[in-house]
Amino acid sequence: DSTLPNLPSHTASLFQAKTSQNLTFEAIAAHLGRSEVAVAAVFYGQATASAEDVDKLSDLLKLDRATLAAQLLTGYPDRGRAGPMPPVEPLIYRLYEVVQNYGYAFKAVMNEKFGDGIMSAICFNSKVEKEVDEQGAAWVVITLKGKWLPFTRF
Amino acid sequence: DSTLPNLPSHTASLFQAKTSQNLTFEAIAAHLGRSEVAVAAVFYGQATASAEDVDKLSDLLKLDRATLAAQLLTGYPDRGRAGPMPPVEPLIYRLYEVVQNYGYAFKAVMNEKFGDGIMSAICFNSKVEKEVDEQGAAWVVITLKGKWLPFTRF
């Protein structure tokens, strides 16, 4: 799609197969033993797949194993180009806005709890869950979990 | 501090009082019945305080109630200016990088689970927790919880 000019070629074929096989990320994630967020990130070229993931994906999505392997197992992701920053997509912008508004608050709380360092975005995992409150309203719960890395003294 | 040129004047006085009273965000948050993230956001001028919050803060931090009320109860926050975007602070950059790398993956998963819409950053809360794994390593767990807002058909 012309609106996604920076995505790798496998993005289109994986999404088309997902649609034609009528599969959800939830189902694919369960089949692979991975998080839905990670599976979607593989689709967008932002995370790696193992050889076993490729086997399972080609089975489930009815995609040629060799082609998929060539796309997913050759080289390493060139991350960070899925869309523009600052995001123009309203859903993604809201996440960006959380960082913009609460970034220093997160830093102040983390520094207090952990000292001088960062939360890793590499040694990291994430999930998205749905909750429904008593009034029947749906809520999104995103969990970001990263290892704490203290700045090395040198 | 010259490195924080866009912060409201109450930021410096609240942080100084917190230091001199030797208080943590955890203790202040418990006293106010709020989240640590929200309390830090109040310090940075990114969230509002109620009149009751002002009473409790002036008590706990030994700050003049009238001055604090003038700072926190007059007007409304002018949010979004605590620091530059993209963030240059390494801790905050990691959160930005999560949005950059996983933004479209979050969108794909949310669209699948909820349909066409966004996770609100306004009808929203957040917390930061510490976990220690079996090897003794510390992990940061950030929870972002926002109401799902479907795009209105019109």
Place this chain on the structure above:
Amino acid sequence: DSTLPNLPSHTASLFQAKTSQNLTFEAIAAHLGRSEVAVAAVFYGQATASAEDVDKLSDLLKLDRATLAAQLLTGYPDRGRAGPMPPVEPLIYRLYEVVQNYGYAFKAVMNEKFGDGIMSAICFNSKVEKEVDEQGAAWVVITLKGKWLPFTRF
């Protein structure tokens, strides 16, 4: 058209069909029971169409139903890329200028009337109307209506 490089492929086919069928947004909107602004937003890939919308659009515009369904019912809009920001188109720039010049005035008035929060751009609708004054001059009246979302206390 080369001047609209970021639009989805259905934009061109919908506009061509609208031209060849000699239809107005007004007529299409009436047929769909939607606002003209929403219909034009569907054309530009900035709003979703329902399955029923697709049926009616393929009838009215003489477009292949399956093709249109594949374009409009697969996936979700990737919003925000129809044109550059700040806008370079004079008509759109004027709206941007309204935000630039009156943004803080709007905020001050809304905060006074509603408290601390935002007007939703998601739980939102809009219309464009024409008025003619006594001198025969035409005026544009844009109505932006969004649900008020107060910041959650947390």
Place this chain on the structure above:
Amino acid sequence: DSTLPNLPSHTASLFQAKTSQNLTFEAIAAHLGRSEVAVAAVFYGQATASAEDVDKLSDLLKLDRATLAAQLLTGYPDRGRAGPMPPVEPLIYRLYEVVQNYGYAFKAVMNEKFGDGIMSAICFNSKVEKEVDEQGAAWVVITLKGKWLPFTRF
């Protein structure tokens, strides 16, 4: 306030007087016979006040007439600098997002209704109203009304 570095000096004194006199924009606007949006725009230096406005403002806000006249009647507004663009304030960003997402839809509908031209942002007025729906939820209704200016043929 350090968060508003580009505002004229009268902004602070007008807001302080409004607070100390416990006045709303609604009351001031009624006294001046103007829109609340226009009054707030005068406060932010984005709109002019007439000599009569200055008389009424100095009366109502208990401000020295000569000082206010020097601030408001000397020179002309240097518009457009009240805050950064793109906006970082969540409330103002939502308006910007409306322009970003629906800009070309507005253009398409206006071109159809009016031909080739723009909606003026100068020969223009605006108001903000509150509506409460049957469920008791509050809605913001912003009206933007501008004269249609056709491009001159030359």
Place this chain on the structure above:
Amino acid sequence: DSTLPNLPSHTASLFQAKTSQNLTFEAIAAHLGRSEVAVAAVFYGQATASAEDVDKLSDLLKLDRATLAAQLLTGYPDRGRAGPMPPVEPLIYRLYEVVQNYGYAFKAVMNEKFGDGIMSAICFNSKVEKEVDEQGAAWVVITLKGKWLPFTRF
């Protein structure tokens, strides 16, 4: 030409026809009863042509009338994308520099002569003339004429 990636498709065909018919903008403008600047703006997709203009252009430039009509009479110009801003072309940069250096001087003089408002760029025309001084040196004289629009009081 690859250096003009944002121009509509008719730009290339009009310029080629102008070259092959060995016509000047002066001649075309005389034939259409329009300004040379306006004619060049039509070529670049920055101004509209009337049906009569299309008849005359197809005659004069030996271009297929139906094709030209489809290019020029369908839809409305998407203005502002002919080249980058700030301009990198030296000739156009000089005009930009005039705005940069003398913009506030123009504003001060216009405010004095006309009050609070703007010179319209829509209800507007322009021409370029050549003068030769006594030493035989050539001078460019650009006239920008726009209707004065006072800010509406509201």
Place this chain on the structure above:
Amino acid sequence: DSTLPNLPSHTASLFQAKTSQNLTFEAIAAHLGRSEVAVAAVFYGQATASAEDVDKLSDLLKLDRATLAAQLLTGYPDRGRAGPMPPVEPLIYRLYEVVQNYGYAFKAVMNEKFGDGIMSAICFNSKVEKEVDEQGAAWVVITLKGKWLPFTRF
């Protein structure tokens, strides 16, 4: 004024004197034998004044000659910083928009009339005039006159 942070110190004193002496640019320009645009540019630090101009300005504006000479006759203007680019002021933005929309049209016409080169913005003058049409509407006429400089063959 805080909205004009990049202007030289003489800008404020010249404008204050002009206001207190109740003088127009027209009157000052007539007294100096210069264009109103040039006089306003001197006020904004975008043009030089001669020693004779300083004499006349100090007379007319009742300003100390030595102070004014120190401000205007020492050093050379550091041009281009009077305001941001792209302009955020609506009046100045309209001029910028003229360059954005018609820049390539101006270039095409100038290249045809003069060959390969530019219109100088240095060997240049400009004036602003007011015209009133038959309906009583006011029009601004800006004349930009610059020497044509052909690119040197080398």
Place this chain on the structure above:
Amino acid sequence: DSTLPNLPSHTASLFQAKTSQNLTFEAIAAHLGRSEVAVAAVFYGQATASAEDVDKLSDLLKLDRATLAAQLLTGYPDRGRAGPMPPVEPLIYRLYEVVQNYGYAFKAVMNEKFGDGIMSAICFNSKVEKEVDEQGAAWVVITLKGKWLPFTRF
């Protein structure tokens, strides 16, 4: 080459012919009676060629005269797009850095020697020479020669 997306189509054919004919810019420049810098600028579409230049280039480079004439003699250069600014190419960045570091020093010296004005980049020529010092080290000597243009008093 994909790294030079903004260059005109003749750039590639001229460079290929130069390579296949094993010619240097020095030789071509001597044949045309022009500077090497000017010849390279013609290759990159940043300078014009005369009809005589085209004859000589087509002879020397064994290129079809009509094709070359269509490329070089139709229209006028659209300058300034050969590469990004700030430059990312190390060689070109060094020249940019000279302007960044010494720009105000050049201005101060020129204002002292010439008064208020600029060095023309249009009525301008340039050359690159090689010098070898006593230690055998090579030095580049770039000469930039431009006519001095004083700001016109108006």
Place this chain on the structure above:
Amino acid sequence: DSTLPNLPSHTASLFQAKTSQNLTFEAIAAHLGRSEVAVAAVFYGQATASAEDVDKLSDLLKLDRATLAAQLLTGYPDRGRAGPMPPVEPLIYRLYEVVQNYGYAFKAVMNEKFGDGIMSAICFNSKVEKEVDEQGAAWVVITLKGKWLPFTRF
């Protein structure tokens, strides 16, 4: 001066002393045995002065030696902040434009003459000279001389 906010504190005192002592860069340069460009660069904090330079400067400019030494001999220049890039000053912009338009031409000629490498901007000197042609017109001649540095093979 507010227009030069990033300059070191010695810039203002050196320029004031130069004015009050009625000295030219030419005279100061002759006294120091340096180039005028280098002297102006010292004034703007873009080049270092030796202890001997400081002695001579304090003599010539009647400045306190200890103060000047503290300003010029403590620490090292923090180069590159004298003004914005791209330059907004017309004189400096012309130099920037030369790099923009002729950058790749310079590269092509240097690569031909010297191979793969750069002209150093560090092992570098520069001068500005005035020439008057037969018609009495003044020309600026800027010489940029830098050591050729070939890329090291590794």
Place this chain on the structure above:
Amino acid sequence: DSTLPNLPSHTASLFQAKTSQNLTFEAIAAHLGRSEVAVAAVFYGQATASAEDVDKLSDLLKLDRATLAAQLLTGYPDRGRAGPMPPVEPLIYRLYEVVQNYGYAFKAVMNEKFGDGIMSAICFNSKVEKEVDEQGAAWVVITLKGKWLPFTRF
């Protein structure tokens, strides 16, 4: 110094004390048992000091211990604001250029040696050494050493 507007207040006092005590980073680093780079980073507010470091620094630099402790032991560094990016300082730009030119080469080599991950900039140390080659030329050797962090599978 005005050229370093974003540095914390302790930067100036530490550098002044270092100068007045005539100490090198080498000597301070040896005294603290840290790297010179880390010590300079502490000066610039980009790294933390321990309480023991503060004791030693106040001894060595003859600075008041309590003041230094308040500056260095209260709060956590707000990193990343020491200077603009891209760097305008020539020395720092060269390091940026290394990242720009060799970034993907570093990535390719690291991915080959380590798999999918990053080199940590947090669990990281660095040093700068001087080497002199056989011709007597000085070389800088920068060592960047960071822990390899593989992307977590999730």
Place this chain on the structure above:
Amino acid sequence: DSTLPNLPSHTASLFQAKTSQNLTFEAIAAHLGRSEVAVAAVFYGQATASAEDVDKLSDLLKLDRATLAAQLLTGYPDRGRAGPMPPVEPLIYRLYEVVQNYGYAFKAVMNEKFGDGIMSAICFNSKVEKEVDEQGAAWVVITLKGKWLPFTRF
């Protein structure tokens, strides 16, 4: 690959050949007598290859010698366009962050050790090594070695 739009055409063929021949940069570098970083830089078009390198590469990678020579031996690298700056790739961003955070610290230490100058990025080499610590954790060691270039006095 669409994610690398600015790379020369030889990048894809070299990487494909490397994959199909199952070669590492280490092996290729050993064969060519060069550093792995340099070899990867040749692949990305950021460094030159000698004729002998081309012979060896075509042998080892089973690529047509003439094609490879045309790609690698014609012209000179147009460096700096391999990816965006600031980098969005997490691995490369970490290197950028090192420059952002420690840039002024590096400058301070180098100025102390070497005086006023820069570390050359041209007369430069680099290597990447792997170390494993006592706990079995892998570390990346990047060495940047550049000749020291003192600013020339002029």
